Amino acid sequence: MDLDVFAAAHRPSWERLDHLVRRRRRLSGAEVDELVELYQRVSTHLSVVRSSGQDPVLVGWLSGLVARARSAVTGAHEPAWRDVTRFFVRTFPAILYRLRWWWVTASLSALAVSIGVAAWIATNPEVTSAIGPPEQIRAYVENDFANYYVEHPGASFAAQVWTNNAWVAAQALILGVFLCLPTVYVLLLNAVNLGVAGGLMFAHGKGDVFLGLIIPHGLLELTAVFVAAGVGVKLGWTLIAPGARPRLQALAEEARPAIAVALGLVVVLFVSGLIEGLVTGWVHITWLRIAIGVAAEVLFLAYVFVLGRAAHSAGETGDIDARPQTAPVVG
Incomplete structure (x- = not known):
């Protein structure tokens, strides 16, 4: 040729x-x-x-x-921005709504532990004294607790707490696959730490300072951790009681939405990190910073129970639309 x-x-x-x-x-x-x-x-x-x-x-x-x-x-496909919009408008809130009872239960359980520990410490001086030397506790109550939020520049502190909280949430979510136990441990550890801090502050007449500094960022931050823990427990429970589905199939069907929750919580924790880094220690009007925290929490709950409920009712499950319908087998 x-x-x-x-x-x-x-x-x-x-x-x-x-x-x-x-x-x-x-x-x-x-x-x-x-x-x-x-x-x-x-x-x-x-x-x-x-x-x-x-x-x-x-x-x-x-x-x-x-x-x-x-x-x-x-190779025609929708622009990437449409995928991002769909994720945050439909997929993420629908998953949170579908799994609401799991993370609501985790929230109430953890708060009950925190309040119980705080009340125990605040009403029993011998418990307070057993936690640490009096001078160390006095320094914590009088200075260290409040100074924690202002000892670093706001932007770098926000990035630091965002990274730390994302790591805690990731542990609570991912480790749930090990039959729930590690997730329950992470949840209880954080609940006890919060209770100890609150108990020490209330025992020394600093309860108003504690609530004034915890509420602004803590409402949204703790909710995100509770969501991660609830989804993690759901993963572990799926392995324990998969129902009529094969165990691995059930785990896969719950793990895919769980990954979506992990991605969405990165943004939620970013917002709470901004509040902690730029509002909690730097807005000196107590009612204003509390109002900012409450507003953020209300918006998140409305996001889940209004937008998420609508998406869930429309059939959104959070699973991958183009997932394989059958698993490959030999023979």
Whole structure:
């Protein structure tokens, strides 16, 4: 075969295909049909040129043209921003609403533990004295607790608490797959630590300072941790009691939405980190910083129980739409 003659005969088709590929977002219906036809024709040309082995440069150029044409023909998809919008408007809130009883139960259980520990410490001086030396506790109550929120620049502190809280939430969520126990431990550890801090502050007449500094960021931050813990417990319980589904199938069906929750909580914790880093220690009007924290929590709950309920009622599950329907088996 004379490759030069072949190329000269078909180059107009190649250039036309290249032109259509370059303006693929503005094609008319007839041009789309032409694009598909030329893609098939030039794919055949590529096979002929490649089999001749005479011109690697031409083979490379045609290969690139065919690959771009294939992408134009088969690779159409919605813009990425639509996927992000769908995730935060439908997928994430729908999952939170569907799993609401799991994280609401985790929230109430953890708060009960925190309040119980705080009350025990605040009403029993011997317990307070057993926690640490009097001078150390006095320094914590009088200075260290409040100074924690202002000892670092606001932006860097916000990034620090965001990273720490994201790590705690990730532990609570992911470790739930080990039959719930590690998640319960993480949840109880955080609840006890909160209770100890609150008990010490109330025992020394600093309860107003404690609430004034915890509420602004703590409402949203703790809710995010409780959500992670609730979803983690759900994962573990799915392994324990999968119902009529095979155990691994049930775990996969719950793990996919759990990953979506983890991604969404990154944003929630980012907001709570901003509040902790830029509001808690730096807004000196107590009612104002509490109002900011309450507003953030109310908005989150409305996001779940209004937007999430609507998406859930519309059939949104949070699972992957294009997931395989069957698992591969041998034989």
